[in-house]
Amino acid sequence: MGDSLNSSQSNSTPKDLLSITDVQAETTSQKRALSYANTIYLLFHQVMDKQQPADRVVGEYFRINKKHGSKDRRVIRESLFAMFRWWGWLSKLSEAQSSQAWFSMLTATATIESHAWHDIIQAWGEFSGLDLSKSGSGSKSSSSDGSGPDAPSTAFPCVSSKCEWMNAQFSPLKFDTDELVPEWFWQVCPIEDAAQRLAMVQSLSSRPPIWSRAQNIDTDTAIEQLNRVDVPAKSSDYFSDTINLGHKSINLNGLPLYKEGKLEIQDLGSQVIGHICAPKESDLWWDTCSGAGGKSLQLRSLMLKQNVQSTGSIIASDIRRKPLEELAKRAKRAGFKGISVSPWKSDELPVPHAHFDGVLVDAPCSCTGTWRRNPDMRWIDAVEAVQDKPELQLDILRRCSQAVKRGGTLVYATCSLSPLENEEVVNAFLAEQSEFTIESSTHPFTGNETEMLTVFPFEADTDGMFVARMRRS
Numbered sequence: 001m002g003d004s005l006n007s008s009q010s011n012s013t014p015k016d017l018l019s020i021t022d023v024q025a026e027t028t029s030q031k032r033a034l035s036y037a038n039t040i041y042l043l044f045h046q047v048m049d050k051q052q053p054a055d056r057v058v059g060e061y062f063r064i065n066k067k068h069g070s071k072d073r074r075v076i077r078e079s080l081f082a083m084f085r086w087w088g089w090l091s092k093l094s095e096a097q098s099s100q101a102w103f104s105m106l107t108a109t110a111t112i113e114s115h116a117w118h119d120i121i122q123a124w125g126e127f128s129g130l131d132l133s134k135s136g137s138g139s140k141s142s143s144s145d146g147s148g149p150d151a152p153s154t155a156f157p158c159v160s161s162k163c164e165w166m167n168a169q170f171s172p173l174k175f176d177t178d179e180l181v182p183e184w185f186w187q188v189c190p191i192e193d194a195a196q197r198l199a200m201v202q203s204l205s206s207r208p209p210i211w212s213r214a215q216n217i218d219t220d221t222a223i224e225q226l227n228r229v230d231v232p233a234k235s236s237d238y239f240s241d242t243i244n245l246g247h248k249s250i251n252l253n254g255l256p257l258y259k260e261g262k263l264e265i266q267d268l269g270s271q272v273i274g275h276i277c278a279p280k281e282s283d284l285w286w287d288t289c290s291g292a293g294g295k296s297l298q299l300r301s302l303m304l305k306q307n308v309q310s311t312g313s314i315i316a317s318d319i320r321r322k323p324l325e326e327l328a329k330r331a332k333r334a335g336f337k338g339i340s341v342s343p344w345k346s347d348e349l350p351v352p353h354a355h356f357d358g359v360l361v362d363a364p365c366s367c368t369g370t371w372r373r374n375p376d377m378r379w380i381d382a383v384e385a386v387q388d389k390p391e392l393q394l395d396i397l398r399r400c401s402q403a404v405k406r407g408g409t410l411v412y413a414t415c416s417l418s419p420l421e422n423e424e425v426v427n428a429f430l431a432e433q434s435e436f437t438i439e440s441s442t443h444p445f446t447g448n449e450t451e452m453l454t455v456f457p458f459e460a461d462t463d464g465m466f467v468a469r470m471r472r473s
């Protein structure tokens, strides 16, 4: 049994452990491979069986199991998250319910993701009994110890080539790219065009980079400072304050720029929403579902970019107190004075009616647009995650719209890719509220002029988002 399974997992039932009676680990690599396999198995089942988000499960596991070094953490974390990305295919291998099947899944995952820990992958391959020569695999990347960044994989440049490999390797089983997301996703997020459908699967099967925003600092200066501490930061083609921080995880608290409030993590797709709000420097905005204030901070930063003496301000509200406390910390770190909080205490507005130049409703939603970062959610959630939301979304939008003053702006946004939570909610609202009309906007990534704007993840390597801007007459 792998040595990763220590006393911290003692309340796990035996069925939580991989039963390895038919595998003999002899070499050091084999022993480590076995240990990783056990840990990944345990974490995978904790996520799937208990429906707990993988991020939280992994975070908690490493908090308790401090003995893991950085390579262990990387192998376990990346293998686990990769398994959710490919679970639509791997689940077909799991039907055998044997330890060999688990090793086959680990080997297939590591191979199609071109992971760098070759000694471990080789051991998993040996335990699985797979004949990897069958499908001409053998993608290698530059780092053999798993500590460095992976070289880009030339073996599997796209999801179709990965699919071909699976079909060749595991024949007579059949694999199709559409299966990488659950069937219900296509029902509530229909895409007719085959090329777009493939692009959607391709993006949902890969991780976006870490996107951030420079605030209170010139973007080029921020990028220079980040490059000096080996963060591969670069600008984006779309917004002047956006910084792409690459794919490697970063210790933000070790970055002076972050500690000084000059760098905020915010996905580029999410940044589109602030630009569609387009607040003027002296505006008063209400961020109605602010969470920890990603958009509040962006709105304030956009005001200050127009005028450092900006007199504008933002009131942030949420039904949860903790994120509002976090927002207050972030605003303090940035030195932003114009942000205050006003929590929701009931269905009554926590702010005055007909008072704001702009109201942003970044509504609670199914979060299907964030599946690239949380690949487990597609298997934990069911279609109800989408179908349950529109009634609440329309209710929040309806109530919050009362705070918009005449001539003011109302923006509705979600990180859902489903028209049920997006266009249909906005259309239902417009049908009952004749004072509001929709305004068209330019999609920043496609250049299309459109009334309601969906940011698809494949357009600019982002999360998926939706945003619509309305005006009160």
Ligand SMILES: C[S@@+](CC[C@H](N)C(=O)[O-])C[C@H]1O[C@@H](n2cnc3c(N)ncnc32)[C@H](O)[C@@H]1O
Pocket: 288, 289, 290, 291, 292, 293, 294, 295, 296, 317, 318, 319, 320, 323, 344, 362, 363, 364, 365, 396, 415
């Ligand atoms: C999509 S998140 C907001 C993300 C945030 N705007 C940001 O940029 O980080 C939706 C937020 O709506 C809040 N929420 C849920 N139900 C709500 C309700 N009935 N009224 C107001 N806020 C609600 C949630 O607590 C959550 O923080």
